Amino acid sequence: MEFVKMEQSTQSQPTKRKRAGVAKNRKKAWRKHSNIKDVEDFMDDQRMQLRTGGLISEKPDESLFFVDNKHPPQDEGESKKNLEKPLKIDRKLMPDPRIPVARISRTPKSSERPKRKSKLVQRLEEEGKWGPSSTVKRRKLTAALRDSDKAEKDKDDDQKRRECGRAVYDLWGAPVPAKTKTEGTPNEHYLRVTKKTRKQVPKTYYNKTSCFNAVEVVSGGASYNPTFEDHQELIQKAIQVELDMDKKEEKLNRWHRFAKVSRAEMERTSMAEMTEGLFEDGHNPEEEAKDDGDDDVLPSAPVVAERRKTRKQRNKEKQISQQTKKAHAEKAEKIRLHEVYRLRSLKREIKEKEEKIATKIKQKKAKAQEDEGKTKRLGRYKYEELPIPVKLSEHLVGNLRRLKPEGSLIVDRFNNLQKRNMIEPRIWKKGMKPKMKEYEKKTFKEIKLAE
Template sequence: MSAQVEKKLQPSRKGKKAWRKNIDMQPVDEALESLRVEERVRGEGTKIDDLFTIDTTGDLQVKRQLARDKPLRVDEILAERSAVPAVIARVKAANVERKESKHDLQKVNQIAKRKREGGATPAPTKKKQTKQATYDMWGDGAEEEEEDDSTGGYLDAVKERKVKAPSTLKSKPAALVHKPSVEVPHAGASYNPTMEDHQELLREAHGIETKKEEAIKKLNEQLSYRKELDQLKNELEESISDDDEEEEEEEAQKDEAGSAKRKSGGMRKTTTQRNKEKRKRYNRMLEEQKIHERDIRKQIDQVKAIEADLQAHIEKLEEVAEKRRQFKAEEEKKGSRRLGRHYIKEQSLEVQLQDELSETLRQLKVCISQYTTGVIVKVY
């Protein structure tokens, strides 16, 4: 049998909805998009006269005139964006009749009704003239501003509100009060320090470096591959085998219990057996109740001990809170260690070893470190 060629089915185009759904609009959209691009670049459709020109005679004066009338580069860039004019909002006609509102019609009806009844028209209310605010700059105190009733009591008078300054504006930071303007270096950093000061500075630097090494070591331990993971596979296999054995034992016990139940399923329990089971349940309930009452008596006897433990726990919490407050106060005295979202790195401690100490001023080593604010010369 020859291979049958599948015929492409024509989708239904009956009705507007099916036509819009099944019609292929891709070529039409591509043609319209090309026209829009051409309009944005040129301003209108292409014509043969615009694309080609016939130059019969060349003129140097025309060339100079064109060079003189050449627009600026800024204007050329702006003109290349789009030559299509901007959309202008639709202007409403000025002679359109204005429709009266419901409130105006109601007021007109009231006036007409009053005239028909012969009543006197009420006198128009005069608006209260606002007085110009005055201020005596030589007076003892500021005069109170008079309330403006021009709103008729329906709206609140708009007054200028003063900006509330933050509470920390009037108080100095704790670092400015407790921290000196110029930090004096450690006595061991002198060019000719005493043995005690130099050893103390060395111990301080040693403690800092030890903490850094411990932190790096701890991080490496956390990132390193642990050998215990190799044994995890064997442990998993052993646990799976143990679980399989337990499941087999449980299934065997269930089978035995089911067989025993099937054997005794045909015999009904006697009244004596039911009474015996009832007495067992009752005795078990009494034992549980006695154990519960015994626990309650123990807790009652231990009330004083529980209160003492609670008081000790409260005192411990208060002590921790006091330490936290002291630590916070000390940190405030040291000053802020953040600048926006960035943390300020602590400067490294500058220490000279015993061999690097100089005996005279001529043998001092000069260290020049350059920062953004300038050049700082450090003399060791």
């Protein structure tokens, strides 16, 4: 019976159903399904305050608070009870006295580890022989002095490295004499960053592919506040470059002004000029022969039995050809035998030939040495210098704030790589925009047909 009752009680409990979504797009739905319990609780509280003496928010502070100056006597037992207990989370963090401290097994540091002394050292210390004058103490003192010298040397080296980056020099002054390979110092930046010297590099590491610098210093006239003489000198250089370009362009225009004539037409014109006045009728026999030459051409006659060569004729021709070959061989042998008597002339010819070859090799080496480091022709296009960046007198400003830069930095670097034979000269081409293609979609065609 009890089991049945329990089953009935479980069945009688209402099952929780998921609340269906309600649309609140009308006021009726707002009133029906809105939760206004917090508003009702607030109104009930206000009514209770009005019934019990008025609203608390409108009462003055004196009626709500008072200062209690009396100290009621407290028992010792009560004071202990009234002490605030620590929070539960703080009590859990406090150590439990009933649990022993966990033992950490670790090797003590050398400073914490007690130094074990041998019986000999203990005996020497008692006798007073183990002191500052001992060998161990002397060794320690020497090591300390060595470390101090090393630290002082490292400090001096660090100071030198710092000073090398603060060198002051005149950009447009007299050039500083370059150090040779033997006098050169290690890379200061590498030494400053890694605190190490570079490893030995191959001999060809310092060989430059070009005599030009990676960053070339422009003349003093390109400064934002140049002197009058430097500025005028730079303007004259720029004018000379422009004049040379105009001269080349004028030369090209003059060459293209003449009409181009083919070689065949030139020969025909010259022939007409040479034969002018020779033929009064105006008929040229060469032209007529040329025109009638096609009609006179006949195919080769067929071979007939009467024209065939006999065996006797063939043998005769073979004998003549053999005699001719023999005569040529005898002549060549005679010439070879006679060359023995002209050894002097042969030696002279060989010597002249060797001198000519040596002269050519020397000229080639001199030219290669002269062109070494200069800009070479590596690709299809020839290297062209950039125009000199120059500002006119009216565009000069006295400070860097109002200065407008000339040229482009990326173009300058690109041109410098070409000048130093690192990349071949190239021409920057702008991409061609493809034309807009118009077409009708299949769906649009179907709609069009349906209409």
